[in-house]
Amino acid sequence: MLHISSVMTKKKSQRLQDPTIEPAIKAAQPPESATKLPLPRTAQRNPDAHKASKIADSPSTSALIICRNKYSALAQVSLHWRYISSFHGPWLQLPPEILESLAYSNYALPSPRPIDPAVFFDLVKVRRAVEEATDLAVRATSGTASSSLRGSLHAGNGMRGAGGAAALGLGFGGTSHAKLSKERKHRMRELATQKLSQAYHLDEIAASVATMQSASSLEEVAKLVLQRNPNDSDAKYVHFFHEKIPSRMLAESTSLEPLDEIIRNRPTDSSFLRTRGVTRIFKNDFAAAAEDLTEALAITRFVAAQHKAGRGQMELSNVLGGAEKKTGGARDWRHAPRLEDESQPSSLEPQLLFHRASLYLTMACQNITISLEQTPPIADPIHNPEPTNPKAESHATPLSMQTPKRALEARKLVKTYAKRALRDFVNFLSFYEYSPGMSADRAEAYVHQLDAAASDAKRTQATPGRTPLKETYESAMDDVSVSGAITPYESGGRDWQNHGTAPQPYPELPPLKVYPISDLFASSPPADLVPYPVPSRELVKVAPKQKMNNLEGSLKHTFSFSACDEAVTYHPLLTEALHSLLLCHTLVQTSSKEHLRHAHMVARLARQCDGYPVFLAARSPSRADWIEIVRQADNWIGLEQSWESLCAPAPLPGQPEEAQEQRTPEQKRERRRQQAIEDSLSDENVHDEATFQAAVAARERRTVESIPL
Numbered sequence: 001m002l003h004i005s006s007v008m009t010k011k012k013s014q015r016l017q018d019p020t021i022e023p024a025i026k027a028a029q030p031p032e033s034a035t036k037l038p039l040p041r042t043a044q045r046n047p048d049a050h051k052a053s054k055i056a057d058s059p060s061t062s063a064l065i066i067c068r069n070k071y072s073a074l075a076q077v078s079l080h081w082r083y084i085s086s087f088h089g090p091w092l093q094l095p096p097e098i099l100e101s102l103a104y105s106n107y108a109l110p111s112p113r114p115i116d117p118a119v120f121f122d123l124v125k126v127r128r129a130v131e132e133a134t135d136l137a138v139r140a141t142s143g144t145a146s147s148s149l150r151g152s153l154h155a156g157n158g159m160r161g162a163g164g165a166a167a168l169g170l171g172f173g174g175t176s177h178a179k180l181s182k183e184r185k186h187r188m189r190e191l192a193t194q195k196l197s198q199a200y201h202l203d204e205i206a207a208s209v210a211t212m213q214s215a216s217s218l219e220e221v222a223k224l225v226l227q228r229n230p231n232d233s234d235a236k237y238v239h240f241f242h243e244k245i246p247s248r249m250l251a252e253s254t255s256l257e258p259l260d261e262i263i264r265n266r267p268t269d270s271s272f273l274r275t276r277g278v279t280r281i282f283k284n285d286f287a288a289a290a291e292d293l294t295e296a297l298a299i300t301r302f303v304a305a306q307h308k309a310g311r312g313q314m315e316l317s318n319v320l321g322g323a324e325k326k327t328g329g330a331r332d333w334r335h336a337p338r339l340e341d342e343s344q345p346s347s348l349e350p351q352l353l354f355h356r357a358s359l360y361l362t363m364a365c366q367n368i369t370i371s372l373e374q375t376p377p378i379a380d381p382i383h384n385p386e387p388t389n390p391k392a393e394s395h396a397t398p399l400s401m402q403t404p405k406r407a408l409e410a411r412k413l414v415k416t417y418a419k420r421a422l423r424d425f426v427n428f429l430s431f432y433e434y435s436p437g438m439s440a441d442r443a444e445a446y447v448h449q450l451d452a453a454a455s456d457a458k459r460t461q462a463t464p465g466r467t468p469l470k471e472t473y474e475s476a477m478d479d480v481s482v483s484g485a486i487t488p489y490e491s492g493g494r495d496w497q498n499h500g501t502a503p504q505p506y507p508e509l510p511p512l513k514v515y516p517i518s519d520l521f522a523s524s525p526p527a528d529l530v531p532y533p534v535p536s537r538e539l540v541k542v543a544p545k546q547k548m549n550n551l552e553g554s555l556k557h558t559f560s561f562s563a564c565d566e567a568v569t570y571h572p573l574l575t576e577a578l579h580s581l582l583l584c585h586t587l588v589q590t591s592s593k594e595h596l597r598h599a600h601m602v603a604r605l606a607r608q609c610d611g612y613p614v615f616l617a618a619r620s621p622s623r624a625d626w627i628e629i630v631r632q633a634d635n636w637i638g639l640e641q642s643w644e645s646l647c648a649p650a651p652l653p654g655q656p657e658e659a660q661e662q663r664t665p666e667q668k669r670e671r672r673r674q675q676a677i678e679d680s681l682s683d684e685n686v687h688d689e690a691t692f693q694a695a696v697a698a699r700e701r702r703t704v705e706s707i708p709l
Helices: 002-013 022-028 047-055 068-074 081-087 096-108 117-142 149-153 162-167 182-202 204-212 218-228 233-242 257-265 270-282 286-311 313-317 348-366 390-394 398-429 440-460 468-479 482-486 517-521 551-559 574-588 592-606 621-632 665-681 689-705
Strands: 065-067 244-246 433-435
Touching: 081 204, 096 117, 117 182, 117 204, 117 218, 182 204, 182 218, 182 233, 182 270, 204 233, 204 270, 218 233, 233 257, 233 270, 257 270, 270 286, 270 348, 286 348, 348 398, 348 574, 398 517, 398 574, 433 517, 517 592, 574 592, 574 621, 665 689
Parallel strands: none
Antiparallel strands: 065 244
């Protein structure tokens, strides 16, 4: 087990430790002078950049000056902002109205919901705040009084249009080109800063991703506000993220004084403590970072308890109650009233738990090297007596005499911090749900109920050629309008309260069993889980394609159990948390049998994690660490398959698992190359084409060597 701990130390200190990769990359790297980038002219004229260059050891002309919130996109060496890739996805390009409709539709679904509602609502609010701030900042820079000015100029071409009225000089239509006053511009920038501060309050990772793809006017808006009002807390908070600093020098170029001033003014806001704790992680001040995150977590829980006590537990659950339809627990989100921002679930507590858990895991890894120090041999005076050597004792240094005690204390710290990280990761997973799907017995019973209902409907139908199912469908199509389908908060469309519930000619789907993900890692997991992996490696058994003319045979085929019935609530950091959980069990030295059970459970969940069409697949550093540890430790827990095979995405309904095993050697080789390219793109040691090609070749070679796990 000590060998496994040493492997983890290497993986946390440097991502690439394999001898086949590091020499190849170093050999292909160009000289240091060839990799330096010239300083842009705009940065040379920036006084903030000049101030940061005095702090840095190297001159300003040899460093790329970027915003602090963009640091992770280029450096990728941090413990928190490296997860910025987890929040990339189509949500950045979707229209805000469509994104908000998807969020409410996701919230109205029965558990487990496809995407965590708290994160989804935060994305909607972040997008709205960033777009409104961008509009204000751009108009303040260009001197435009209204965002609809340009549209009004081209709204009409006739006499009654704004353009025709302006051509005749009638004076209405907003065609005045009067210059905005400085006070008006300051107020617009101040409002934009407040909206950006709100976005960073909700989720600084998602807000950083959104602002990175917005207009460049946002980078200077907080700085301009601080020139007029140096005590503006929102402007200080936004400027902390937008301040220009040298690339790869965040720790040296970042001062905590602005955050300290903000926290003194707003001591009850846990978002500021979260940001300061994460920044202290960058500066390797782990003890103070743990205190900040712990205090922020206590404040968040206290505020949440007060909120529940004031509003009551039933108020939030009954917001959508009037729009429920009897469809297996789902709600009709199109006719549900809009949730206020205060009533929407918050993702702040899971954020704090994840950050603190990652911090504790890092602190545990920091003590591994000391815990593995070799202690001097001690002679046994009974079984193996050795004569004392006075000269050897005289040459003993104080460090060698303290080594045994130091190593023992470090080993205790490794286990202590790993247990704390394990506790926080489990609490983080308790916010999300998992369902094993419908069991075969319940599916068969439901099929019999459907068959009986269909037989009764045939005997009792009054009109030839019409069935209750067809009448229900036609009635729904007549009553539901197209406009009501795309306006989720208006009262248009079908009014179920006035017309009553829809007729139900067939029995409802039985509710699925739902468990918190944390229950799967308990000492006694739920008993109704299907074993994974299946020994035969056939997770989906699909009968040969044939015509099914009767209803019972078709439904048996549809509701037959398969791995596709499993569902899990997606979170952008879920895959990272699951693999970090396995690293914690490695440091705690969990038994191999129990560790194997947890590994299979993580693989079961990882293959179901899919955030599309909102999120793209995220890269997980902990997953790469776990794969490397299993490889270098000779698979000490006894995995029967490679980790890539265990975590392969689950097949779609009706798609057999055997389709994945029928790849040609050329397809497998191409798949390995694509995976190597993706991993190399996220490698901090890759700087140019030569190092990139060397990293891809080394990773392909290592993958081929580790195929027989």
